[in-house]
Amino acid sequence: MCLGVPGRVVSVEGLVATVDFWGVRRAVRLELVDEPVQAGDYVLNHVGFAIRRIPEEDIQGTLDLYESLLRGDGDLMAADVRAELEANPEQSPDA
Amino acid sequence: MPEGADSRQLKFRDPARARDLGRALTAAADAMGRTVSLMHVCGSHEQAIARYGLRAAFPRSLDVIMGPGCPVCITDxxxxxxxxxxxxxxxxxxxxxxxxxxxxxxxxxxxxxxxxxxxxxxxxxxxxxxxxxxxxxxxxxxxxxxxxxxxxxxxxxxxxxxDNFSVLSAHKYIPPVMEIVAEMPGSKVEGFLAAGHAATITGWGVFEAFVERHKLPVVVAGFEPLDILAALVKLVELVRDRKPEVVNMFPRCVTREGNRNAQEQLFKVFRPAGGRWRGIAHVxxxxxxxxxxxxxxxxxxxxxxxxxxxxKYAPPALVQDCICGDIMAGIANPKQCKLFGKECVPDTPVGACMVSSEGTCKIWHLYGGVPDLSSPDAPQAEVRP
Amino acid sequence: MNLRLDLLGERVSMKHGAGGRAMRQLIGEVFTDGFPKAPAGAIGLDAMDDGAALPLGDGRFLVVTTDSHVVLPAFFPGGDIGRLAVSGTVNDLAMMGATEPLGLTCAVVVEEGYPRADLDRIHASMVAACVEAGTTVVTGDTKVMGKGQLDGIALNTTGVAIATRVVRDCGLQPGDRLIVTGTIGDHGCAVMAARHKLDLAGDLRSDVAPINGLIRAALAAGGDGLVTLKDPTRGGLSSALHEMAHKSGVGVLLDETAVPVNAAVRAASELLGIDPLVIANEGKALIGVRPDAAEAVLAALRAHPQGRDAAIVGTCTAERRGQVVLDTGFGRRLLVEIEGEPLPRIC
Missing domain, CATH: 3.40.50.11740 (HypD, alpha/beta domain 2)
Structure with a gap:
């Protein structure tokens, strides 16, 4: 429902940040963001407002969560699929 | 490619990993030995699923239904x-x-x-x-x-x-409508994919009471291909294990309590009120x-x-015949609607599902059926003039 | 009967000018009917190609095309309505295989009170575009309309050229390859950002340019192996592919990962929720080639300054005739044509 796009803060002036979306920059308002942001931070933008400062460690955290799904921690994946993945190293999650 | 969040964002779009997750999803769904119906309540999830062609990666035993998650469609x-x-x-x-x-x-x-x-x-x-x-x-x-x-x-x-600025508010609040859908008679939905960006504001805690009441699992999901596939794997697992829990699979944006600052501002200005959602019901x-x-x-x-x-021009009978509510609840398909393809077409839509570019009825109308291009027996849409 | 159908079915709306199905339907229903037949051997109105080709009797053809231009705003990053008017017509001739325009006409309709300085700017950029294209304006017409009867300015240009071989937009067979001559979405994205005052800072510039020189190089390299030409203007690459697929009776498999898109356009389209495949281009071509000519045409394009980013993006198939299947790298889906102008969206 809501088009949220992550970007990186280039500079902050009061309650307005200039955010780089890897190709275009745009002013993003900071009234709504949950934590103070500074240059270099990642934010989630929706309709010109930052609604979340994305902590860098959480980006890696999400990726790790998916890795754990594929590793089968908590038996999320049947053993035969894991075997199949191991037999195709070019498609394995750690390739 | 510059280092940083860009390359990280691309990691959430890694086709090889998506294939792995697709296979994990197939394995999880096939292990159920029956059809599992899941619902997402987010137009952007449908957009992402359609844009990346993810439906082709869904196993046939998995029915992912588009719920009432497009705020534009349900604007009455x-x-x-x-x-x-x-x-x-x-x-x-x-x-x-x-x-x-x-x-x-x-x-x-x-x-x-x-x-x-x-x-x-x-x-x-x-x-x-x-x-x-x-x-x-x-x-x-x-x-x-x-x-x-x-x-x-x-x-x-x-x-x-x-002074010359005013607001005509048609804003909607998503948590209440999940209750309506969960309580729809005949609903086959066994689990919900919750909208990650809305949950960024509300926090995933709002779904706990829902899970308690309806004994249905909820997984909060992001919008990149890997986000969606991973969340679906998790949701099928919760259905299989009969675990009605809330699981947050979008931790880079969603916390339990959400964005308190934004919530405060929201309720300083707005109050929730009952109202009709197009094609659904009074919510x-x-x-x-x-x-x-x-x-x-x-x-x-x-x-x-x-x-x-x-x-004075209103054709009220037409809206009465619209079955978008049933379609969004997953208990009917567009061909069961008598307006579909006749009075209700993309240029002159009657119901919510024909409005959105990713609405179920619009997709069926444009493609002559479910656009699943992975199978040889997929419906062959007619060549339109 | 839904009254809305009665009310609006009889009126023209913006979608009828947006280059999609609605526009083709309107043209088909209203404008192509009733005229006396074009001379034998001609490509006329009923072909609904980029222009017409009239046989001269000596094996050669007189190629004619006409195009009206209205754009808001009239000046945008990378160009203006004057450059657009010259490039659009030169390119429509080139899409028929006629890359050496003999001359253009130019009709101007302008609103009372229009700034003289803006007219001068538009004129200067028309002159510059003519020089680039190797042609000139040979006759014209000017009309002024009352204040409020027109929004600013409208330009019409007509172009004529002689061609020995006319290239159609319908000659594809299964197995043929499809090439785009460069990055897509640049023009529409730049105009949209300016029109809706989106305040996007970055390299968003229209690609508006005459590309008859580029097409000449492709034709020389491809010979008879170059079978179709189409410029993906309104409706973007998606509409151009659909029209080619429909007219040739083939299916198209488009490899999304091969389609060149500028970083700024990609970023803006993510931000605005618009698919670059439906955004207009004004300096690009979609070229259909026989498989054995693909590499030669691609090499010729890439050797030309306007074709550096050219890429093979699709293949024609015998399946799903008239349709375009998009391979996203994650899965396959049908590509849809846009109805009306693309607008920034929030969901």
Whole structure:
């Protein structure tokens, strides 16, 4: 429902940040963001407002969560699929 | 490719990993030995699923239903009529691009614009406020979207607006409608994929009471291909293990308590109120209306909005026959609707599912069936002139 | 009967000018009917190609095309309505295989009170575009309309050229390759950002340019192996592919990951929720080639300054005739044509 796009803060002036979306920059308002942001931070933008400062460690955290799904921690994946993945190293999650 | 979040964002779009997750999803779904019906309540999830062609990766035993998650689709006809009536009364309407083609009783805002009304497309409420600052004429921001978007409207009002600026709120609040769908008689839905960006505001904690009441699992999901596939794997697992829990698979944006700062601003400006959602039902607390303290910017109170010129043309019987509610609940498909492809087509949609570019009815109408290109027996759409 | 159908079915709306199905339907229903037949051997109105080709009797053809231009705003990053008017017509001739325009006509309709300085700017950029294209304006017409009867300015240009071989937009067979001559979405994205005052800072510039020189190089390299030409203007690459697929009676498999898109356009389209495949281009071509000519045409394009980013993006198939299947790298889906102008969206 809501088009949220992550970007990186280039500079902050009061309650307005200039955010780089890897190709275009745009002013993003900071009234709504949950934590103070500074240059270099990642934010989630929706309709010109930052609604979340994305902590860098959480980006890696999400990726790790998916890795754990594929590793089968908590038996999320049947053993035969894991075997199949191991037999195709070019498609394995750690390739 | 520069280092940083860009390359990380691309990691969430890694086709090889998506294939791995697709296989994990197939394994999990096949292990169930029956069809599992899951629902997402987010138009952006459907957009992402369609844009990346992810349906081709879904196993046949998995039925992923598009729920009432498009705030534009479920904006009710009388709300569009209010915007159209104001535009025809000479007021400048500023609104998001999504709303321009949504039909009212007789006209859409785009139709009103073609007749000469002033309708401005904006990307942000900030632009609408600037538009008002640049003129003495009244400017009404026709505000649509869920809580994610409503917080922006709230922040703009709290930040101060000129006297000629008002808001016509058609904002919606998503948590109550999940209750309606879960309680629909005949619903086969066994688990929900919750909208990650809305949950960024509300926090995943709002789903705990829902899970408790309905004993159905909820997984909060992001919008990159890997986000969606991983969340579906998790949801199938929860269904298999009969674990009605809330699981947050979008931790880079969603916390349990959500964005408190944004919530505070939201409820300083808006109050939940009951109202109709197009094609669904009356949703208790499903609408966000301006509080009494904000009457001075409330277009409904500042203007005499006369809908009668529009309603004298109303074809009321048609909407009665629309079965979008059942389609979104996953208990009917478009071909069971007598309006489908006849009175209800993309150019003149009757119901919510024919409005959105990713609405179930629109997709069926354009492609002549479920657009699953992975199977040789997929329906062959006719070549259209 | 839904009254809305009665009310609006009889009126023209903006979608009828947006280059999609609605526009083709309107043209088909209203404009192509009733005229006396074109001379034998001609490509006329009923072909609904980029222009017409009239046989001269000596094996050669007179190629004619006409195009009206209205754009809001009239000046945008990378160009203006004057450059657009010259490039559009030169390119429509080139899409028929006629890359050496003999001359253009130019009709101007302008609103009372229009700034003289803006007219001068438009004129200067028309002159510059003519020089680039190797042609000139040979006759014209000017009309002024009352204040409010027109929004600013409208330009019409007509172009004529002689061609020995006319290239159609319908000659594809299964197995043929499809090439785009460069990045897509640049023009529409730049105009949209300016029109809706989106305040996007970055390299968003229209690609508006005459590309008859580029097409000449492709034709020389491809010979008879170059079978179709189409410029993906309104409706973007998606509409051009659909029209080619429909007219040739083939299916198209488009490899999304091969389609060149500028970083700024990609970023803006993510931000605005618009698919670059439906965004207009004004300096690009979609070229259909036989498989054995693909590499030669691609090499010729890449050797030309306007074709550096050219890429093979699709293959014609015998399946799903008239349709375009998009391979996203994650899965396959049908590509849809846009109805009306793309607008920034929030959901």
């Amino acid at each position: 006809t009388p709300e569009v009529d209010e915007g159209v009536a104001l535009a025809r009364q000479g007021v400048t309407i500023a609104t998001y691009g999504d709303m321009v083609k949504v039909p009212g009783t007789v006209l859409s805002l785009g139709d009103a614009q073609a007749e000469g009304a002033k309708v401005e497309v904006v990307y942000s409420v900030t632009q609408a406020v600037e538009l008002a600052r640049a003129t003495r004429e009244p400017v009404v921001f026709f505000a649509t979207g869920f809580e994610t978007t409503a917080v922006a409207t709230a922040a703009a009002l709290l930040g101060g607006v000129p 208790p607390n499903g609408n966000l209306r301006l509080r009494d303290e904000w009457a001075h910017v409330d277009a409904r109170r500042r203007f005499d909005i006369d809908l009668r010129p529009l309603w």
